[in-house]
Amino acid sequence: MNAGVITDSMNRDFVLAVEGLTVSFDGFKAVNDLSFYVDENEIRVIIGPNGAGKTTVLDLICGRTRATTGSIRFKERELTKMKEHEIVRAGVGRKFQNPSIYEDLTVFENLEISYPKGRTVVGALTFRRDGPVKERVQEIAETIFLADQLDQRAEYLSHGQKQWLEIGMLLIQDPELLMLDEPVAGMSVSERKKTAELLNTIIKNRSVIVIEHDMKFVEDIAHKVTVLHQGKILSEGSMAKVQADPKVIEVYLGH
Amino acid sequence: MFADYSLAELGSIFVMQGFAGLILFSVFVLMALGLAIIFGQMGVINMAHGEFMILGAYVTYFTSQFFLHFLPSLFNIYFFVAMILAFFASGALGMAVEWLMIRRLYKRPLDTLLATWGLSLILQQVYRSVFGPREVGVELPNWMMGSLALTDTIEVQINGLFVMGLTIAITIAVALLMYKSAWGKQVRAVVQNRVMAGAVGINTEKIDRNTFGLGCGIAGVAGSAFTMIGSTGPTSGQLYIVDTFLVVVFGGAQSLLGTIASAFTISQAQSTMEFFLSGSMAKVLTLLGVVIILMLRPQGLFVIKVRR
Amino acid sequence: MTIPAPKSGRTFFLRPQDLIGIIVLAILLLVVLPLALDNFRLQFVGKYLTYAFVALGLVLCWGYAGILSLGQGVFFGLGGYCMAMYLKLEASSVENTKIQSTPGIPDFMDWNQITSLPWFWEPFRSFGFTTLAVVVVPALFALILGYALFKRRVGGVYFAIITQALAAIMTILIVGQQGYTGGINGITDLRSLHGWDIRTDSAKTILYFVCVGLLLGCILLAYYVKSSKLGRILVAMRDKEDRVRFSGYDVSSFKIFVFCLAASLSAIGGAMFTLQVGFMSPSFVGIVPSIEMVIYTAVGGRLSILGAIYGTLLVNWAKTSFSESFPELWLFGLGGLFIAVVLIFPNGLAGLWQSYVAPRLGPLFGGAAKRRAAPPSASPPASGPVAPAAAE
Numbered sequence A: 001m002n003a004g005v006i007t008d009s010m011n012r013d014f015v016l017a018v019e020g021l022t023v024s025f026d027g028f029k030a031v032n033d034l035s036f037y038v039d040e041n042e043i044r045v046i047i048g049p050n051g052a053g054k055t056t057v058l059d060l061i062c063g064r065t066r067a068t069t070g071s072i073r074f075k076e077r078e079l080t081k082m083k084e085h086e087i088v089r090a091g092v093g094r095k096f097q098n099p100s101i102y103e104d105l106t107v108f109e110n111l112e113i114s115y116p117k118g119r120t121v122v123g124a125l126t127f128r129r130d131g132p133v134k135e136r137v138q139e140i141a142e143t144i145f146l147a148d149q150l151d152q153r154a155e156y157l158s159h160g161q162k163q164w165l166e167i168g169m170l171l172i173q174d175p176e177l178l179m180l181d182e183p184v185a186g187m188s189v190s191e192r193k194k195t196a197e198l199l200n201t202i203i204k205n206r207s208v209i210v211i212e213h214d215m216k217f218v219e220d221i222a223h224k225v226t227v228l229h230q231g232k233i234l235s236e237g238s239m240a241k242v243q244a245d246p247k248v249i250e251v252y253l254g255h
Numbered sequence B: 001m002f003a004d005y006s007l008a009e010l011g012s013i014f015v016m017q018g019f020a021g022l023i024l025f026s027v028f029v030l031m032a033l034g035l036a037i038i039f040g041q042m043g044v045i046n047m048a049h050g051e052f053m054i055l056g057a058y059v060t061y062f063t064s065q066f067f068l069h070f071l072p073s074l075f076n077i078y079f080f081v082a083m084i085l086a087f088f089a090s091g092a093l094g095m096a097v098e099w100l101m102i103r104r105l106y107k108r109p110l111d112t113l114l115a116t117w118g119l120s121l122i123l124q125q126v127y128r129s130v131f132g133p134r135e136v137g138v139e140l141p142n143w144m145m146g147s148l149a150l151t152d153t154i155e156v157q158i159n160g161l162f163v164m165g166l167t168i169a170i171t172i173a174v175a176l177l178m179y180k181s182a183w184g185k186q187v188r189a190v191v192q193n194r195v196m197a198g199a200v201g202i203n204t205e206k207i208d209r210n211t212f213g214l215g216c217g218i219a220g221v222a223g224s225a226f227t228m229i230g231s232t233g234p235t236s237g238q239l240y241i242v243d244t245f246l247v248v249v250f251g252g253a254q255s256l257l258g259t260i261a262s263a264f265t266i267s268q269a270q271s272t273m274e275f276f277l278s279g280s281m282a283k284v285l286t287l288l289g290v291v292i293i294l295m296l297r298p299q300g301l302f303v304i305k306v307r308r
Numbered sequence C: 001m002t003i004p005a006p007k008s009g010r011t012f013f014l015r016p017q018d019l020i021g022i023i024v025l026a027i028l029l030l031v032v033l034p035l036a037l038d039n040f041r042l043q044f045v046g047k048y049l050t051y052a053f054v055a056l057g058l059v060l061c062w063g064y065a066g067i068l069s070l071g072q073g074v075f076f077g078l079g080g081y082c083m084a085m086y087l088k089l090e091a092s093s094v095e096n097t098k099i100q101s102t103p104g105i106p107d108f109m110d111w112n113q114i115t116s117l118p119w120f121w122e123p124f125r126s127f128g129f130t131t132l133a134v135v136v137v138p139a140l141f142a143l144i145l146g147y148a149l150f151k152r153r154v155g156g157v158y159f160a161i162i163t164q165a166l167a168a169i170m171t172i173l174i175v176g177q178q179g180y181t182g183g184i185n186g187i188t189d190l191r192s193l194h195g196w197d198i199r200t201d202s203a204k205t206i207l208y209f210v211c212v213g214l215l216l217g218c219i220l221l222a223y224y225v226k227s228s229k230l231g232r233i234l235v236a237m238r239d240k241e242d243r244v245r246f247s248g249y250d251v252s253s254f255k256i257f258v259f260c261l262a263a264s265l266s267a268i269g270g271a272m273f274t275l276q277v278g279f280m281s282p283s284f285v286g287i288v289p290s291i292e293m294v295i296y297t298a299v300g301g302r303l304s305i306l307g308a309i310y311g312t313l314l315v316n317w318a319k320t321s322f323s324e325s326f327p328e329l330w331l332f333g334l335g336g337l338f339i340a341v342v343l344i345f346p347n348g349l350a351g352l353w354q355s356y357v358a359p360r361l362g363p364l365f366g367g368a369a370k371r372r373a374a375p376p377s378a379s380p381p382a383s384g385p386v387a388p389a390a391a392e
C-alpha cells in the first residue's frame, strides 16, 4: 500500500532500513507492515495522532519491544536480533517520551554514566574520571545549557532542563542514529526555542528520527515527514506534500 | 520405586494421595485467593497473611468451644457461624492494618514485604501471649467424622470432602465478586488506572481498604477450613506463607484461574511425591521445580501482556 | 551519593568523612571494645560482626542496586558449612573416632550408617581449597541464580520471593540429608584449625581480631565499589533501569556482579561464624535468619556501609539483652523494628545521623549545607526503593 512511496529506495545505502515491520500485542497490531528508510544525515519527523504507534516504532528499533515480523537494518546490521545494549553500542541513541534521567545523581554523574567507556563490569570498576572525560562532560554540558548545574542533583532540574539533560546523555554517546520522542513536549515557549536551537546544532553529522506533535517545530526541522495512522504509513514526503495530502488532513491535521 | 507395588495398588495410592493433595490444594487455594487479590490487585506483599489465616482458625476454635459449652444442641452447625465470624474478624483486622500501615506504602512493594513481616512477628507473639503457645484443635461434629469408602482400597475423609466443597463455593463467590459485581469492577478500575478511577469518582482509598480487608477476610475463612485438617498454633500460619506465595507467583499474580491451576499443580505434585519420597524431599523437589519453572517463565503460568 | 568535584576530580576513593568513619569504627572494634568487654562479651560481638558481613553485602545489593534478596542466609550458610566441613574432618581423625563403626568419618555420618566419606566432602581436607570454596562456592551459586533470574528480568518482589523459597529449600534439604550435613543439629564439636585449638579463650580473641580485620577489608572493598562508576550505575539502575540499558549497559551483568559480591561477603561472614562459635547449623540458613539479616541493614540505613555495621551490632545487642530477660518482648520489638524502619525512618540510623548529628559536627562530616534533611517518610519517592537523602 505504501509501495509508491518507497520505489526508489531499494538500491541506496540507508542508515536505517525498516521493512515489513509488524508487532502485535495479543492480536492488536500496534505497528502493521511498516516500511521506511532513513538516509545519512537525514532528519525524519514522525507524526500521527495519539496511539498511532509512533513510540512503538522507536521501541522496536531500539529493541525495547520485539517485532513479530519484519526487519530493521542499521548500517547492514539486523537490529531485531540484537540485545538492547548491543543496539546502543552499534550507534543508536534513544530519548524517551518522559524525561528519563537519574534523579539521585548529579548532572555530572548523569552525563558521566552515559559516556561510552567502561560499559562492562570490570570497565566500570576501573573507570577513571580523567581529563578527557571531564572535558567531554563539560563540553556537552555547555551545549545543553547546563554547565552551571553540573553539581546539581538532577531531581532539582526543571522539566525542560531534564529534557535537555537526557538529550545531552545521548549526545555524549555520539550516536549515528538519534531518536527523540517528543523532545519539546511540556516545554515553555522560550525553552522550545532553545531546544530547536539545540537540536539544530546536534543533528549535524548524524541521522535523526524525531517524534513530535508541534507542527511549527516540525516545519522548522524536518527534511522528510512520515505520517503514521493506526500502525501504518498514511503519507510520507516533504512537509508541504504531507500537509497537502487529503488523507492526512482528514485524520490528523483536520481537527 | 514403583516396583514394590502392584498396578491396582499403585492406582489406589495415586487416588488417595491425590485426595490428600486435594486437601492441601484447598488450603493453598483459600490462602492464595486472598493473597492473589492483595498482591495481584494491589501489588502489596502481605507476609502476615498466614497470621490472618490463623486468626480465623482461632476464631473457629473459640466458636466451637462456645457451642460445645453453651449451645450443644446446635453444635452441628457451629462451623458455619464460625466461618462468618472468622471472615469478619480477619477482615476487620486487615482493614485496620491497611489504614495504619499499608496505605503509606503503596508503590514500595519491597517495603510492604518487610513491614508485614514485622506485623506477622507481632501477631504471632500476640497469639502466643493471648491464646497460649499450645496448639489447639477443634472437635468435629459427628457428621463430619469418618470416611467414605469408594472401593475396597480407596477411602476418603468426609471432612476433607467438606473442605473441598467449601473451597469451590468460596472460589466461585470470589470470582463473581471480582468479575461480575460493580464493586469488583471498581477494584479493577483502580488497579488499572488509579488516577483515572479517582477522577471518575471512585473513592480509591476506600476501595483499597476494602480490597485488603476482603483478602484478609478470605484468609480468615481459610483458617476456618484449616481447623478441619490441622491444629492451630501461633506459628502455624508461617509454615504456609512461602508455599502460598509461590502458588500466587507461579499462577501469574493477576489471574484467579492461574492461582487455582497453580495451587492444584503444586499440591498434587507434592502430595504424590510424598508417598514415595520422604516428606522433606518431596517438598524440596516441589519447591525447586516451581523455582526452576519460574526461572524459565518468570511471569508465571498465566499472564496478561501489559506495557512495561 | 557522592558529590563529585568535576573540576578537580577525586583521585582517592574515600572521602575524608568516610575515612574518619572507618577509623572511628576500627578504634571501636580493635581497641575500645576489647578493653571494655570481658572475653565472654567480646565473643558475642565477634559473633554479631559475622552478620555484619551479610549486612554489608545487602547495602550494595539492596540499598544501592535495589535487589532485595531474602536468601542471604543461604550464602552465610554455604560459607559456614564449607568451613565447618574442613574443621569437622580435622576433628574426625581416625584416632579421635576409633569408637565409631567406621572410624575417620564425621560422627553424624557414622550415626546415619554412612560408611565412607561422600565425594563432595573429600576436597575439604585441604585448607587451601576450603578457603577458596568459602568465597567461590556461594559466588558460583549466586552466579547461576543471578544469571537465570536477571537475564530474564526477574526482579523486585519476584526475586525476593524466589530467594526466600531458596532459603526454605536449603533448610529443608540440610535438615533432611542428615547423613551428609549433620541434619538439624548442624555440624558441631569442631575443635582445631591446623592443630590450633580454636576453643580456647586466647584463640577466640585472636579470631575476633581476624574477623574485625576481614570486616574492615570488606568495608574498604565496599567503599571502593560504591565510589567507582559501577556504584553510580547501580544507583542509576535502581532508579531508571531502562535508561541504563539504553545507555549501552548490559544491566543484568551488573546485577549479577553485585549479587555475587554480596553472596561472597555473606559467606566470609559465615566462615568466620563457624570459626568463632565452633559450629554451623541450618538455623542460620532459613527464611527467618535471612530476613532478620535484612533488618540489620535496614536499621543501619540501607544506603550506608558503616550504618550496616552499627545496625547489626545494635539489633543483635538488643536481641541478646531482651531475649535474656524478656523473651516475649523481643518479638514485639523485632516486629516493631521492621515496621518502624519502613514507616518512620526508611534511612535508618544513618538517616538520623545525617539529618540530626552530622550537621552539628561541621563540614568534615559531609556537612549539611548541600543536603536535604531526610524526607518525611509519608512521602517516599515514587521510583526507587528509598528516599535518597542519606546516601552515605
Ligand SMILES: Nc1ncnc2c1ncn2[C@@H]1O[C@H](COP(=O)(O)OP(=O)(O)OP(=O)(O)O)[C@@H](O)[C@H]1O
Pocket (backbone or CB within 6 Å): A025, A030, A048, A049, A050, A051, A052, A053, A054, A055, A056, A057, A065, A097, B305, B306, B307, B308
Ligand atoms: N507493550 C504493549 N502492550 C500492549 N499494547 C501496547 C504496547 N505498547 C503499545 N501498545 C499500544 O499500541 C498503541 C500505539 O502506542 P504508541 O505509544 O506507540 O502510540 P504513540 O503514537 O506514541 O502515541 P502518543 O502520541 O500518545 O505518544 C497504543 O494503543 C498502545 O496502547
Ligand SMILES: [Mg+2]
Pocket (backbone or CB within 6 Å): A054, A055, A056, A097, A181
Ligand atoms: Mg508516544
